[in-house]
Amino acid sequence: MFQNPEIALEALPGFDELEWQDLHPHFKRRLRAQFAIVILIVAVAFAIPTFVPGVPLIVVVALWSAFMIVATALMIWPAITVPRRGYVLRDKDIIFRSGVIWRSVTAIPFNRIQHVETSSDPLDRKFELATLQLFTAGGSSGDLRIDGLDKETAEQLRTFILKKVGASIERV
Amino acid sequence: MSASEPGTWQRTSPFAILFFIGKILRLIAKNAWQSLAPLFAFLVAYQGDLVNKAILGSVVFALVITTAAVLSYWFFRFQLLDDSILIRQGVIKKKQLDIKFERIQGVNTRQNIVYRYLGLVTIAFDTAGSAGSEGNLPAVTREFADSLRARISTTSGIGESVVTADAPVADTLMHLDWRDMLRIGLADRRALLLFAFIGPLFERFADNAETAAMEYVEMAASYGLQIDINNGLWIGISVALLLVVILVLTSIAAAFLRFHDFHLYLDGRTLRSTGGLLTRHEHSMDLGKIQTLRLQQGIMQRWLGHYRMTARQAMSGGRQRKQKVFDIPVVTAALADQLRARLLAPDGGGLTQDPTSPLFASVSPFYMRSRILYGGLFPAMACCIAFWPELGAISLVFLIWLPVVIALAFRSWRRAGYLHDDNELIRRSGLLGYRTVGLLFRKIQRISITQSRYQRRKDLASLRIYMASGSVRIPYIEHAKARQLRDYILYKVESSQQAWH
Numbered sequence: 001m002f003q004n005p006e007i008a009l010e011a012l013p014g015f016d017e018l019e020w021q022d023l024h025p026h027f028k029r030r031l032r033a034q035f036a037i038v039i040l041i042v043a044v045a046f047a048i049p050t051f052v053p054g055v056p057l058i059v060v061v062a063l064w065s066a067f068m069i070v071a072t073a074l075m076i077w078p079a080i081t082v083p084r085r086g087y088v089l090r091d092k093d094i095i096f097r098s099g100v101i102w103r104s105v106t107a108i109p110f111n112r113i114q115h116v117e118t119s120s121d122p123l124d125r126k127f128e129l130a131t132l133q134l135f136t137a138g139g140s141s142g143d144l145r146i147d148g149l150d151k152e153t154a155e156q157l158r159t160f161i162l163k164k165v166g167a168s169i170e171r172v
Numbered sequence: 173m174s175a176s177e178p179g180t181w182q183r184t185s186p187f188a189i190l191f192f193i194g195k196i197l198r199l200i201a202k203n204a205w206q207s208l209a210p211l212f213a214f215l216v217a218y219q220g221d222l223v224n225k226a227i228l229g230s231v232v233f234a235l236v237i238t239t240a241a242v243l244s245y246w247f248f249r250f251q252l253l254d255d256s257i258l259i260r261q262g263v264i265k266k267k268q269l270d271i272k273f274e275r276i277q278g279v280n281t282r283q284n285i286v287y288r289y290l291g292l293v294t295i296a297f298d299t300a301g302s303a304g305s306e307g308n309l310p311a312v313t314r315e316f317a318d319s320l321r322a323r324i325s326t327t328s329g330i331g332e333s334v335v336t337a338d339a340p341v342a343d344t345l346m347h348l349d350w351r352d353m354l355r356i357g358l359a360d361r362r363a364l365l366l367f368a369f370i371g372p373l374f375e376r377f378a379d380n381a382e383t384a385a386m387e388y389v390e391m392a393a394s395y396g397l398q399i400d401i402n403n404g405l406w407i408g409i410s411v412a413l414l415l416v417v418i419l420v421l422t423s424i425a426a427a428f429l430r431f432h433d434f435h436l437y438l439d440g441r442t443l444r445s446t447g448g449l450l451t452r453h454e455h456s457m458d459l460g461k462i463q464t465l466r467l468q469q470g471i472m473q474r475w476l477g478h479y480r481m482t483a484r485q486a487m488s489g490g491r492q493r494k495q496k497v498f499d500i501p502v503v504t505a506a507l508a509d510q511l512r513a514r515l516l517a518p519d520g521g522g523l524t525q526d527p528t529s530p531l532f533a534s535v536s537p538f539y540m541r542s543r544i545l546y547g548g549l550f551p552a553m554a555c556c557i558a559f560w561p562e563l564g565a566i567s568l569v570f571l572i573w574l575p576v577v578i579a580l581a582f583r584s585w586r587r588a589g590y591l592h593d594d595n596e597l598i599r600r601s602g603l604l605g606y607r608t609v610g611l612l613f614r615k616i617q618r619i620s621i622t623q624s625r626y627q628r629r630k631d632l633a634s635l636r637i638y639m640a641s642g643s644v645r646i647p648y649i650e651h652a653k654a655r656q657l658r659d660y661i662l663y664k665v666e667s668s669q670q671a672w673h
Contacts, residue, residue, distance in 0.1 A: 092666040103628070106620035107658065109665045112672065136617040137673065138463075138487045138640035143618060 020086035020097065026127040027148025031078035034123055039071045087146055094134070094161065096144055108144055111168035112136050116161050118154045130154035134161070181249045181260070184311045188248065190286060191294055191310035192241035250309060252320075257297075259307050271297055271307050277461050277485055277496065279321045281314075283452040293317050293454070298485070298496055321456065325442060342444065345511060348434035352502045356431060357424025359472040359480075431501055438514060443483070443498065457498045459515055461485050461673060463641035465610040467508050467525045474605055478502050481511065486640035486673055496641075512610060519670075520596035520612050527606035532589035532598075536632050539588060539648040540581040542624075548577030590646050592657070595664075597637070599644050609644050611637070613661050614668040621654050637661070640673065 046067055049055050081100055088095045093109045113134055120130040130151045134144040149157070243263045251258040259269040278298035287293060295309040295317050434447035444456045464484045473479060481503045485496035503511065505526035513521040524531065552573045559567035580603065587602040598610045618638045627633055633654040635646045646654075 093662055099622070102622055102624050104620050104622040106618060107662055108618040109662060111666065111668075112617045136638065136640075138617060138638070138642065143638070 018088045018090075018095070020088055022086055023082055023146075023148040024127075024129055024150045024153070026129060028078040028082045030123055030127040030129055030148065031082065032075060033126075035074040035077070039074065042067065082148070085146075085148075089157065089160070092164075094144070094157075096146055106144055108134055108136060110161060110164040113161060113165045116158050116165070118158050120151065132157055181251050183245070183249055184309060185290075185292055185313075186245065186311075187287065187290060187292055188311035189238075189241045189245045190284075191308075192244040192248075193237060196237050196240055196244075248310075257307070257309075257320075259309070269307050273324045276324050278455065278457045278498075279317065279324060280456065281317050281452075281454040283448075283454070285450045287311065288452060295320070298457075321442075325440075325458065342437040342439040345436040345438055345514065346500075346503070346507065347436070348431060348447070348502060350428075352434070353427045353431060354424055355473075355476055355478055356427035356501045358420060359470060359476060359478075360423035360426070427501075434501070436500060443515065445498070445500070455498060457483060457485065460671070462498075462515060463611065463615055463639045464644070465512055465515065465525065467503075467505075467527070467608045467610075468605065469527070469602075469607070470605040478504055479508055481508050483515065484641040487642065516596065516610075516612065519614065520593075523591055523593055523596055523598055523610070525598055525608045525610050527587075527600050527602070527608050529591070532591045532600050535585065535588045535590070535646070536630070536648040536650070537585060538626070538630055538632060540578075540585045542626070543581040543584070544574075544578055547581070548574045588647065590649070597644075597657075599646055611639055611644060613664040614670065615639060615672040616661055616665055617672075619658050619661055621651075621658060623651065627651075 046063055049063065050060050081098075084100050084103070085098045086096075092111075093107050095105060095107045097103065097105045114137055115135050117133040117135070118130050119133070124130060128151050129147075130149050130153075132146045132149055132154045136143045146154075240263070244261070247263050247266075248259075248261045250260070255274070256270055256272045259271070261267050261269070276297050280296045280298060281293040282296065283293045291314055292311045293314055295312060297307045297309075429449045429451075430453070431447045432449040434445060437444045437446075438459075439456075441459045442456050443459060444454065446452060446454045462483045463486055466482045466484065468480045468482070469478075479502075481500040483498040483500075485498070487496070500511070505524075505528070509524050509526060512525055515521065552570045555570040555573075556567045559570070584601070584603050587600060587606060589600040591598045591600070595614070596610060596612050598608055600606065600608045616637055617640055620636050620638075621633050622636065623633045627648070631651045632648050633651040634648060635654045635657060637644045637646070
């Protein structure tokens with residue numbers, strides 16, 4: 001029988017007292033490794049004007065000091081951004097938060113998920129991590145992307161969500 | 173041709189050749205150079221005079237296209253199954269299309285002037301999730317299209333659709349006459365845009381016209397005629413006016429071509445529109461597929477006091493994401509509210525989408541701050557400082573930019589607003605015109621709350637609601653309100669037993 005009891009707005013479950021699940025601790029190191037590769041490539045590119053005769057010293061110094069500032073910032077960044085990311089799995093939806101300056105909290109109900117994808121690139125595999133992507137209708141590439149999950153956790157999440165998605169479809 | 177006996181391959185009417193000729197011509201127009209290159213080579217190699225060459229060229233061209241169209245027709249076959257339609261096509265590269273009825277969002281038909289005499293239509297299937305290659309069935313009878321439409325809406329199990337091909341109990345919702353065509357034509361933004369685009373070109377042309385007129389005046393003077401010097405200017409102005417008139421007439425003609433004798437019906441749970449002067453278009457859309465209803469008003473439309481209403485369906489995936497839009501080109505605010513009550517029933521439709529309604533709640537005035545800072549103050553200051561060494565105090569002229577941005581930000585804040593009840597939400601926005609977007613809570617796909625540093629300090633947040641047809645943002649509302657709305661929306665979505673599509 002169809003029931004539709006009235007529910008007071010205050011009684012709706014909010015999610016401010018939720019316990020956010022952190023990402024895997026390896027994720028910081030994985031991000032640093034990724035940035036380090038980029039920094040290395042840029043350093044090689046910068047080395048060329050340094051050793052070419054005739055380039056004024058001031059240019060070289062300016063170039064390298066800018067490089068050092070950006071490189072340091074990139075190395076510190078994972079320690080700032082990773083603790084700000086987190087997810088909560090609830091009975092009917094999944095919530096993900098991210099962002100340092102612009103903080104956002106995104107919620108996807110399970111009965112709107114079209115498909116789920118886990119992936120891991122070579123760096124992820126080195127640190128035993130995986131990425132979980134959730135897709136809803138009308139969205140573009142990956143409507144919710146959770147990087148830096150433990151490999152097993154990602155698989156567990158995937159099966160759990162798929163089961164929930166299936167259940168919600170059967171009910172309809 | 174009958175819609176019966178599933179499981180046999182059939183061809184469409186031979187008049188489909190016309191459709192294929194049109195298709196090939198369009199293809200050639202798109203890739204003109206590659207397609208015409210061999211023909212051109214042949215013409216150059218041919219020995220003879222130019223007229224003969226041209227005649228021979230066009231004969232060969234017509235022959236090639238006709239042959240290609242006949243072949244395309246011959247190899248185009250389709251089969252109706254219980255739950256899908258198979259289309260096999262392609263002369264050299266064979267292609268089979270399998271369109272499941274349940275994925276079909278709408279059956280649209282086109283009828284050009286020849287087909288209209290023959291009672292034939294070209295069907296275009298609107299499918300969800302297909303990227304680009306949607307199916308077409310050229311030159312089938314109208315009865316076939318109707319029976320197919322009825323069959324699809326029963327197979328896809330959409331509610332209590334009571335469509336019967338024999339006795340259409342369609343309910344006419346509205347009809348547009350020639351005055352509405354004038355309105356559509358006048359409000360066509362493309363005419364304005366084109367005018368803005370050729371405006372600068374036109375100025376030079378006017379200059380030339382003026383000098384020509386001056387010469388004419390001098391010449392006339394030497395012959396002893398008296399002509400006012402101002403005539404040159406008048407000629408320029410009249411040429412400008414003539415251009416505007418031509419543009420407006422063109423867009424009015426375009427409105428007649430597309431929307432002449434526009435009818436809007438509600439056929440059970442299917443919304444249908446017909447219209448068009450030479451080629452008749454018939455669109456259909458299931459009410460359940462509507463994701464957002466949009467009411468738009470440009471400057472011209474504001475002046476004329478009417479709106480354009482569109483119903484949007486889920487976007488199809490793929491790289492070239494296509495918006496599927498059901499267009500109602502002219503409505504008044506009152507009619508729009510009546511229509512939305514019919515279209516969104518029984519889940520909603522109780523709210524007004526009229527942007528001038530006093531019911532809309534405004535967003536926080538802090539909304540203007542970032543616009544003024546990043547769009548006005550910072551660029552203006554940067555320009556002042558950058559040009560100071562060269563221009564000195566004159567560079568303060570750049571500060572004029574600031575009041576302009578402030579005025580625009582104020583206007584866009586005044587127009588931003590939202591309105592909701594237990595089932596639906598309407599967001600209002602606009603700068604020169606107005607735009608309101610209405611949606612049902614239960615069809616929302618995902619939702620996110622974003623806060624910048626400044627918003628955190630002021631306890632404000634922006635709410636973004638993602639629908640299958642795109643997203644809607646409600647900027648700068650109280651954080652508590654945003655959270656309350658989000659929690660309520662999640663509750664609505666998660667407890668909804670109905671399909672969102």
